[in-house]
Amino acid sequence: MRYISTRGGMPPKTFTEILLSGLAPDGGLAVPESYPRVSPADMEAWRHLDYQALAFQILSRFMEDIPADDLHRIIARTYTTEAFGSPDITPVRTLEPGLHILCLSNGPTLAFKDIAMQLLGNLFEYTLAKTNDELNILGATSGDTGSSAEYAMRGKRGIRVFMLSPLGKMSRFQTAQMFSLLDDNIFNIAIRGVFDDCQDIVKAVSNDRDFKQQYQIGTVNSINWARIAAQIVYYFKGYFAVTQSNDQQVSFSVPSGNFGNIFAGHVARMMGLPIKHLILATNENDVLDEFFRTGLYRPRTTAETHHTSSPSMDISKASNFERFIFDLTERDATRVRELWRSVDKGNAFDLFGTALWIKAKDFGFVSGASNHASRIETIRNLYQEYKVLVDTHTADGVKVGLEHREPGIPLICMETALPAKFAETIQEAVGIEPSRPAGFENLESLPQRFEIMDKDANAVKTFLVQKIKHH
Ligand SMILES: *Cc1c(COP(=O)(O)O)cnc(C)c1O
Numbered sequence: 001m002r003y004i005s006t007r008g009g010m011p012p013k014t015f016t017e018i019l020l021s022g023l024a025p026d027g028g029l030a031v032p033e034s035y036p037r038v039s040p041a042d043m044e045a046w047r048h049l050d051y052q053a054l055a056f057q058i059l060s061r062f063m064e065d066i067p068a069d070d071l072h073r074i075i076a077r078t079y080t081t082e083a084f085g086s087p088d089i090t091p092v093r094t095l096e097p098g099l100h101i102l103c104l105s106n107g108p109t110l111a112f113k114d115i116a117m118q119l120l121g122n123l124f125e126y127t128l129a130k131t132n133d134e135l136n137i138l139g140a141t142s143g144d145t146g147s148s149a150e151y152a153m154r155g156k157r158g159i160r161v162f163m164l165s166p167l168g169k170m171s172r173f174q175t176a177q178m179f180s181l182l183d184d185n186i187f188n189i190a191i192r193g194v195f196d197d198c199q200d201i202v203k204a205v206s207n208d209r210d211f212k213q214q215y216q217i218g219t220v221n222s223i224n225w226a227r228i229a230a231q232i233v234y235y236f237k238g239y240f241a242v243t244q245s246n247d248q249q250v251s252f253s254v255p256s257g258n259f260g261n262i263f264a265g266h267v268a269r270m271m272g273l274p275i276k277h278l279i280l281a282t283n284e285n286d287v288l289d290e291f292f293r294t295g296l297y298r299p300r301t302t303a304e305t306h307h308t309s310s311p312s313m314d315i316s317k318a319s320n321f322e323r324f325i326f327d328l329t330e331r332d333a334t335r336v337r338e339l340w341r342s343v344d345k346g347n348a349f350d351l352f353g354t355a356l357w358i359k360a361k362d363f364g365f366v367s368g369a370s371n372h373a374s375r376i377e378t379i380r381n382l383y384q385e386y387k388v389l390v391d392t393h394t395a396d397g398v399k400v401g402l403e404h405r406e407p408g409i410p411l412i413c414m415e416t417a418l419p420a421k422f423a424e425t426i427q428e429a430v431g432i433e434p435s436r437p438a439g440f441e442n443l444e445s446l447p448q449r450f451e452i453m454d455k456d457a458n459a460v461k462t463f464l465v466q467k468i469k470h471h
Contacts, residue, residue, distance in 0.1 A: 001064050003030040003225065006326040006461065007340070008333025014065040016127050019226055020135060022219050027344070028336070029323050032223050036061040038272040043246040046236060051089040052079050055233045074122045083107060083118060085437070090115070090234040092241040092412070095386045099393070099405070100412045102238040102252075109177060110313070110418040110437065112261065113148035116227035121152030121159075123226055124370040135218045137470055138205060140164045140198035144312045144417070147177045149220045152185040162187045162464055164198035167452060172444055173421055179448035184206040187467060188450035189460065196302055197455040204457035211461060215468055222260040223319050231264030232271075239273055242410045251277040253401025253413045255393040256288055257313035259320040261414065262365075266324060269364060276409050281400035283310045284373075286319055292367035295352035295360070297321070299343060309425045310392040311374050312417065312470075316344070328356055328363070338468040368400035375399065379419075379429035389426065389434055391419040 004010035009026025018030040031104050038046075046054055055075050056068075063071060076183070081087050085106035088396060093101045107114025128135055135158060139149060145165045153161045163178065170178075179188050206212055239250055254262040262280055269275040269399045282289045284306040291297045299317035308314055322340060333433040339349050351357040370378070378395040382388050390398065394415045401413045419426045419434035426434045436443075453459055 001036070001062060002033050004033055005029065005332060006031055006322050007337045015225075016065050017070065019127055019224075022223065023029065025186075027340075028333070029223050029320070031157065031323055031326060031376045032062065032118050032225075035267060035270040040246065043272070045382065047240045047246065050098055051233070051237060052076055055079060055230075056235060058174060058236065059229055059231050061177075063226075070126065073281060074119070078119045078122050084114075088237075090237050091239060094242075095382070095388065098408075098410050099409060100238075100242050101388070101390070101398075101415050102234060102241075102412050104234060104426050105391075105415050105418045106437075107148075108151040109147045110421055110432070110440075111144045111148060112414065112416040113144055113152065116230035117148045117152040117220070119230045120220060120224065120226050121156055124153070124159055125156040134160075134216050134218050136464065137161045137220055138164075138202055138217050138464070139141045139219060139221070140202045141170075141178075142166065142195040142198075142311065142314075143170055143174050145220075145222070147174060150178055150188075153220075154181055154186055156185065158388065160185045160187065160468065162189060162460075162467075164189045164191050164201060164460070166190070166194050166198055171195065171421075171424075174358055176444045176446065176448065179450045180443065180446040182447070187463075189463070190452045191455050192452065193455040201455065201457045201460050205461060205464075208461075215464060217464075221319065222258040222462055223350055228260060228264050228320070229343050231261055232268050235265050235268035235275070236273060238412050239275075242412060246274065248410070248411055249274045249276040250410045251275065251279055251401075251404070251406070253279040253281060253397045253404070253411060255310070255397040255414065255416050256280050256282055256398045257285075257315045257318070259288060259318040259324065261416070263320045263323055264471070266327070266363065266365075270327070272401050275364055276406070278363075278365050278456050279397075279401050279404045279405060279411075280365055281397045282367070282369045283308045283313045284371055285314050285316070286369040287315070288321070288369040289369045291321075292360075292365050294356045295354075296348060296350045297343070298348035299346060301346070309375060309422070310370075310396050313396070328360055330428055366404050368403050370396040370399045376425070376429045379426065383430045389419045389430070390415060391422050392425050393417050416449070 003018045005024035005028035007026045007028030010024045052075050079089050091103050104112035153159050256262050265278045305316045375392050375395040378399040398413045405411050420436045
């Protein structure tokens with residue numbers, strides 16, 4: 001299997017060739033030349049596999065240039081009971097017949113991003129070792145992505161992480177989670193500014209091509225294909241857990257921001273997994289809900305982007321969405337290029353009334369949005385009815401999922417973070433403190449290490465050079 005760009009300007013490449021790169025050279029996103037199809041015999045055999053064996057079956061189809069033995073080892077090292085809390089890795093919790101939560105948040109940082117990021121850490125280390133290369137990951141975070149990346153890359157040979165965050169703007173829990181990492185390949189840089197200032201610095205450094213090349217600067221953002229591939233696995237795992245036979249359909253409800261998680265569900269469906277609906281749930285930042293309701297895709301400005309009680313979904317545009325439009329246009333790179341010529345300038349496109357919009361119905365997407373009040377109400381209802389506590393992101397998915405629930409079709413709601421990360425909102429909803437998993441009790445009192453810097457790209461570059469040369 002080889003990879004092409006959604007904008008048609010990249011000669012086909014192997015998986016390891018696209019693993020470490022961000023955008024394709026033409027500005028598009030890497031996608032497989034075609035999706036592998038899963039046969040009825042595969043489905044029959046896969047139903048009985050444990051997480052690691054299932055992951056191998058799925059990932060090996062996307063990572064053909066990694067030798068099978070090596071991929072087995074990488075998967076075994078990644079998906080351990082120790083790292084994810086149970087041998088199931090993504091266990092299902094059944095609230096009542098036909099209503100389930102797929103628990104994706106028992107990894108090291110208590111959010112679903114760990115499932116993909118932990119694999120990415122091991123894949124990066126493996127491929128860098130083969131070529132004797134180094135990688136310096138530069139990123140900006142306002143919460144989950146940064147800590148998930150750091151926990152995946154800590155202690156990895158050939159990799160350093162430089163993570164910018166807005167000084168004093170993250171929750172105490174999130175700050176402690178990142179800043180208490182004392183590994184010598186992890187560098188936390190707290191910027192005197194807001195998240196957008198951090199992102200601007202990352203952009204400025206990445207746009208300096210010579211610097212980027214000389215110091216082997218890379219990223220780990222949500223457009224990385226390996227992250228999508230890793231997320232496909234739990235759609236299959238969740239399906240097998242709640243069905244008895246492979247002719248049954250299920251629907252998934254997915255709290256969405258950058259369209260990475262639900263896009264993995266789309267790929268699973270294209271591979272042949274019997275998914276009836278992919279229920280896309282947004283918070284007040286409803287760019288994607290608006291598209292799936294009306295056909296209008298309108299990226300927001302920073303000023304129009306709300307800070308919500310589900311902060312990991314506070315996005316102004318959805319970076320993986322271009323991949324879906326590529327499939328919707330039957331992989332017409334010219335059309336994608338035209339549409340994104342306008343998106344890249346911050347403009348909208350509207351498919352309403354076109355043949356594409358009619359065709360969009362065939363992909364199983366439906367959508368809805370939550371607001372703070374409806375998330376609080378959902379958290380409270382689930383607690384009262386089932387004695388189950390969910391976080392604000394998961395609540396968003398459950399709220400919208402229930403609106404689209406159909407008789408006879410099991411509904412699987414993705415749990416994308418644990419309530420312990422958002423204790424304040426849980427207090428507001430149900431008046432109790434969510435319990436913390438073992439090992440997190442004293443997080444905020446652990447020693448912390450971080451640099452404080454002004455919002456100055458040159459100062460950050462100087463810091464990077466100094467650390468890269470001396471570590
Ligand atoms: C990242 C994140 C999301 C959104 O996932 P996307 O793949 O960006 O759509 C939802 N919930 C939580 C807790 C997250 O960290």
